[in-house]
Amino acid sequence: MSTASTSTAPRRMRARVRYNVPATIILLVCAITVAIPLFVTINMSLKTTAQAVDGRAFTLPAPLSGDAFAEAWSLTDLPRALSVSIFITAIAVVGEIVISSLAAYAIVRNWHRRLFRWSFFYLLAAMFIPFPVVALPQVQMTGMLGLDNPVGVAALHIVFALAFNTMLFTAFLRSIPISLEESMRIDGASTWQVFWRLIFPLLGPMSATVGIFAFLQSWNDFMMPSLIISDPRLQTVPVLQSMFQDQFSNNYNVSFASYLMAMAPAIVAYLLAQKWVISGLTQGAVK
Amino acid sequence: MSETTSTPPRASTPQRSSAPPPKESPNSPKIDPIYYFFLFPALLAFTLAITVPAIVGFGYSFTNSIGFGDWEFTGIRNYIAVFRDEGIVGAYLFTLGFALVTVIITNAIAFFLALGLTSRIRFQRTLRTVFVLPMVISGIIIAYVFKFLFSNTVPAIAQTLGIDALSQSILANENLAWIALVIVHAWSTIPPALLIYIAGLVTVPEEVYEAASIDGASPASKLWHITLPLVSGYVVINTILGFKGYLNAYDIVVGLTDGGPGVATRTVAMSIIRGFEGGDFGYQMANAAVFFVISIVIAVLQLRLTRGKASFGS
Numbered sequence: 001m002s003t004a005s006t007s008t009a010p011r012r013m014r015a016r017v018r019y020n021v022p023a024t025i026i027l028l029v030c031a032i033t034v035a036i037p038l039f040v041t042i043n044m045s046l047k048t049t050a051q052a053v054d055g056r057a058f059t060l061p062a063p064l065s066g067d068a069f070a071e072a073w074s075l076t077d078l079p080r081a082l083s084v085s086i087f088i089t090a091i092a093v094v095g096e097i098v099i100s101s102l103a104a105y106a107i108v109r110n111w112h113r114r115l116f117r118w119s120f121f122y123l124l125a126a127m128f129i130p131f132p133v134v135a136l137p138q139v140q141m142t143g144m145l146g147l148d149n150p151v152g153v154a155a156l157h158i159v160f161a162l163a164f165n166t167m168l169f170t171a172f173l174r175s176i177p178i179s180l181e182e183s184m185r186i187d188g189a190s191t192w193q194v195f196w197r198l199i200f201p202l203l204g205p206m207s208a209t210v211g212i213f214a215f216l217q218s219w220n221d222f223m224m225p226s227l228i229i230s231d232p233r234l235q236t237v238p239v240l241q242s243m244f245q246d247q248f249s250n251n252y253n254v255s256f257a258s259y260l261m262a263m264a265p266a267i268v269a270y271l272l273a274q275k276w277v278i279s280g281l282t283q284g285a286v287k
Numbered sequence: 288m289s290e291t292t293s294t295p296p297r298a299s300t301p302q303r304s305s306a307p308p309p310k311e312s313p314n315s316p317k318i319d320p321i322y323y324f325f326l327f328p329a330l331l332a333f334t335l336a337i338t339v340p341a342i343v344g345f346g347y348s349f350t351n352s353i354g355f356g357d358w359e360f361t362g363i364r365n366y367i368a369v370f371r372d373e374g375i376v377g378a379y380l381f382t383l384g385f386a387l388v389t390v391i392i393t394n395a396i397a398f399f400l401a402l403g404l405t406s407r408i409r410f411q412r413t414l415r416t417v418f419v420l421p422m423v424i425s426g427i428i429i430a431y432v433f434k435f436l437f438s439n440t441v442p443a444i445a446q447t448l449g450i451d452a453l454s455q456s457i458l459a460n461e462n463l464a465w466i467a468l469v470i471v472h473a474w475s476t477i478p479p480a481l482l483i484y485i486a487g488l489v490t491v492p493e494e495v496y497e498a499a500s501i502d503g504a505s506p507a508s509k510l511w512h513i514t515l516p517l518v519s520g521y522v523v524i525n526t527i528l529g530f531k532g533y534l535n536a537y538d539i540v541v542g543l544t545d546g547g548p549g550v551a552t553r554t555v556a557m558s559i560i561r562g563f564e565g566g567d568f569g570y571q572m573a574n575a576a577v578f579f580v581i582s583i584v585i586a587v588l589q590l591r592l593t594r595g596k597a598s599f600g601s
Contacts, residue, residue, distance in 0.1 A: 018407065019407055019408060019409050020406045020407045020408050023403045023406050023407075023408050024408040024409045024410065026403060027400070027403045027404065027408060027414050028410070028414070030400065030403075030418075031414055031417045031418065033474070034417050034418060034420060034421060034474070035417070036436075037429060037432045037433060037436065037474070038420075040432065040435070040436065040440070041432055044435075055435070055439035055440075055443075056439075056440075056443065057435070057436060057439065057440040058440075099328050099329050099332065100329065102325040102326070102328070102329070103325060103326050103328070103329035103330075105325060106322040106323075106325035106326040107326065109322065110318060110322055113318065116322075116326065119326055119329075119330055122330070122333070123329060123330075123333055126333065126337060128582070128583060128586065129337060129341065129579070130531070130534070130535045130556070130578070130579070130582055131535065132535060132537065132555070132556040132559050132560065132575060132578065133341070133344075133559075133575045133576075133578060133579045133582075134337055134340045134341050134344060134575075135559070135560065135563075135575075136344060136354075136559070136560075136563050136568060136571060136572060136575065137340035137341070137343045137344035137347070137572070138336065138340045139563075140343075140354060140355075140568075141339070141340055141343070155332065155336065156336055158332065159332050159333055159336040159337060160337075162329055162332070162333055166329065190319075190321070191319045191321045191322065192321055195325075216422075216423050219425070220423070220424070220425035220426065220428075221425075222425065222426065222427040222537075222538045222541070222542075223537050223538055223556075227560065238425045238427050238428060241427060241428055241431060242427060242541070242542065245431070252435065255431070256432075256435075259428050259431060259432060262425065262428055263424050263425060263428055263429075266423045266424060266425070267420070267423060267424070269423070270419075270420065270422075270423040271416070274416060274419070277419070277422075277423070278415075278419065278482055
């Protein structure tokens, strides 16, 4: 959408603004560095195996071919990995929004109570615990509990995001005036009803931010699924890419088609939800 | 009463600099028990998934456990061994150096991109969309893409141009492979730093620059004397977040160099996990405990060193 609006040349009368031309040119050149790996990925994936084998990144596909996608799709059994990734991501998105918003609401409304105040700082501590530090005992424990599978990974994604999400939700909740819910309580609504009918809808923008970050983190994660999930047939899409490195060998078109299919959902989600990605990141870091 | 509103100044204590946290009064109104039910899932999940494993793991760091079966208590022997293990010490030195270089390069580039993106440029929104995009791409996958570029494309271009130094893949050179890691990490992690800098730069009021221009300040001195001090808080955030991320580098390293050639680019996270996969549990938990302490010390040091400059938060 932004491409369309900015490329149509003088779209407003106040286009009299003097643009900083050197800065624009420098940034456009820098943007090429971002574009090159993505261009190469698309370019290589559209080649035939015969053409791709020479490993030249910038020769254009001749002839254009979609074979690599079909081959990558069946070779890696992508549909199965996609369903696992979608399963984990869906649980993480819903779980992160619900668990963090409930906790944040309880914390903000009971900030004067020690238990809730301390719980907040307890949850924040997760920000200082790197995953590698607790990874090994987690591998052991998920194995013992029968959670060495996608459910276990989704649960860990939820927990590791708790600190950041709860912080976002509490910051937002503090800005909601309490008078809104008091009038609802006078009408006899319970806390449960107040939360779901009033607060949760008001949290919409924050939930969108938390949701999109949950999606991106869960979808792209490599470390946790590769360590936690014991059955290779239940692996996620990014782990699949590493499992098939040897089999891709020099069939660059197949490997790049596979990479492209793995990154596409995240790119599409980003383009659709850009606003929430950007606002979430800046608010989360500055608050 | 239920919110922490600022208390009005009291005559008896006129010189209080900051309000103390509100005390829990014994006769505060009854709490709706459902709040405990709201908070409970988060606390339980956190305790089970992080606190318990952390404590259990710390306990195992004093044993010779291999992850299953019998084990014996060995005291601090693992810790002594960790400090004598050249592979592990090497991984620490490499990770610290790598994190330092990457955090400097990433922040410098992100800062100048943010300056550019907040100035009056054409295609502002499109450019921002493009520059943020790398953030949403899986680290291991982009590492594979770059691996292809470094092993095939860069040497091919270098050969046609006759640059001998780059005609071999830098990934195969144990003195240069780290540069590839820095490049890919920068590519992938500039976006969050960039967005934070943009958020900081838009808070600097235009009038400040106008006043400086009237006084005849050059663009460079405006940047150094006005912009940088005003966004120093954001520099601190980016340094801390960035350093934390690079210390834990794993996905991109696995995809790009897999710690090689040899163990030249092995990070601490990799040494912990590879060691574990090789059958050391207790030993690697000692490594992880050391790593945890070092991470915390670095975070605290960064906060201390920058205290006073940072003007963010409440």
